[in-house]
Amino acid sequence: MTLRHRIISLPEIVGKGYRDFWLFKGRYRVVKGSRASKKSATTALSLIVNIIKYPEANVLVIRKTFRTLKDSCYAQLKWAMRRLGVEEWFDCKLSPLEITYKPTGQKIFFRGLDDPLKITSIAVDVGVLCFVWIEEAYEIMNEADFDMLNESIRGQSPPGLYKQFTLSLNPWNEGHWIKKRFFDNPDADTLAITTNYMCNEFLDEQDLKVFELMKEKNPKRYKVAGLGEWGVVDGLVYENWNIREFNVNDISKQEGVRSVFGLDFGFTNDPTALFCGLIDTEEKRLYVFDEMYQRGLINDEIAQKITDMGYAKERIVADSAEPKSIAEIRRKGIRRMRPSRKGQDSIRAGIQYVQGFKIIIHPQCVNFITEIQNYQWDEDTTGKKLNVPIDDFNHLMDAMRYAVEEYTRRERR
Structure with missing residues (x-):
């Protein structure tokens, strides 16, 4: 198909607070954030831009269970296309759940960790599978499940292209393996950041009032749901x-x-x-x-x-x-x-x-x-x-x- 050039201003569309996240090209970029910190929206925008930017790149989107993907990541990626004004360039299907970039045939695949065989058996027609987004990564309780996925994304990348995992999560529990692996001991191939609602300039006064009331009435919750700090789980109601x-x-x-x-x-x-x-x-x-x-x-x-x-x-x-x-x-x-x-x-x-x-x-x-x-x-x-x-x-x-x-x-x- 013939594309019409589209000139956009990424700072106006994406907003502020994610410059390092957007530009990082290491293997792991991990973002924990509060509600309304635009971490999922920014990830979706960056993946759509990368599909267009790199004609040999394909994307795999993961959640713990497959059935949660349609109403979360799939919908978020469609929103990103509309925000960028490029929805006409993509073909979005529900069965099978996938998105195709029409000019080249590049794909965005959706898989759940509840069916690991469907992850390890993905074959692409164009280019290589190089970008992986794990949304609500907090749901992955077993680090071995991540290791299995990590090891399955391998092989030589074309010149100028790179492999990258993006993990986005809410920081509910400081005991999660993600904290120890990526935040406590980051290496040169890892970018681990914390964001919160204050970097989201697209919130209105009512949105901001929710967090101000939370700060006043429930400061413990505000630290996690407002500021994106790790949650401390103590005194569980159910342990059985x-x-x-x-x-x-x-x-x-x-x-x-x-x-x-x-x-x-x-x-x-x-x-x-x-x-x-x-x-x-x-x-x-x-x-x-x-x-x-x-x-x-x-x-x-x-x-x-x-x-x-x-x-x-x-x-x-x-x-x-x-x-x-x-x-x-x-x-x-x-x-x-x-x-x-x-x-x-x-x-x-x-x-x-x-x-x-x-x-x-x-x-x-x-x-x-x-x-x-x-x-x-x-x-x-x-x-x-x-x-x-x-x-x-x-x-x-x-x-x-x-x-x-x-x-x-x-x-x-």
Whole structure:
């Protein structure tokens, strides 16, 4: 195809705060940042520019699980094309999920670490696979999974081209292997930076007010979610959990096992979260097998997503604070949804009940894993732990409590 030249000003489009990140050509560039630090947006912009700049370059985009890619990285890259004014130069497909640069046939591939064979078997028709973006790299709990991916990107690069991994993440836990490997002991082939919302000049006054209120009312959270500092995880609400694969159908057929679903509403700042589990009250086991976790969903979209996931006929207990939303979703075909029955001390009672179970989490439930390993008891100004959880990392945690509410109430009788 014939391209029309397009002249753009990268500083105006990308903004400030990422000059070293943009220009670095070493093997690893790692950016941890707060919410609204534009780390994912900047990464997407740089990859689109590099595809155009280097006619032999191909890109691989990774997350822990494949199904999370369409609504995150794929959407972010499409946004980057529009921002750069080059969307007509790209062909974006959902099946298979991939993006093609029309003038040359270069590709952007999308893969999940839940299927490692599909990563190691990628073959490109044009040029070489040289740029890798790992979004929400915090989800990769096992350093060996990263090593496997790292070792698979090899071979001679054409002159002027280079291989590079970009890891973008929220710094929830200072104990993560990424901190030790890239931030504590960086080498000449590594750029590890921290960014925050203050380098994002595209935020409006309302956006900034969210962080100012956080700074005032929750300074501990502000250090991580506002300033991008490493989080210190202390005093977890749940410690009775592990991550392992299991067959949902096999577990559901076991005697006494019942399905449990819970929904916590969100929209702009908080995600709508659907908890999908199986409960075995005799063996005291709670299996977490699926989840929905997405911001910006209106009620019609929530109903459609539940239907698409195959759970429209399930009994779903939803947050009773939004009766209108529950009624609307029921009219869209999710007829067994009902409100939770919140009562005095229901949060503490629900937590105590779940604490009596072994929680087994399927690896595909990456948002549940992130929440449960950061869901902590709150503390007062002196640092003393309180008997209430923090108001953060609690969307799927609340949905889980709603899901098992019926069993909690039975035990309290």
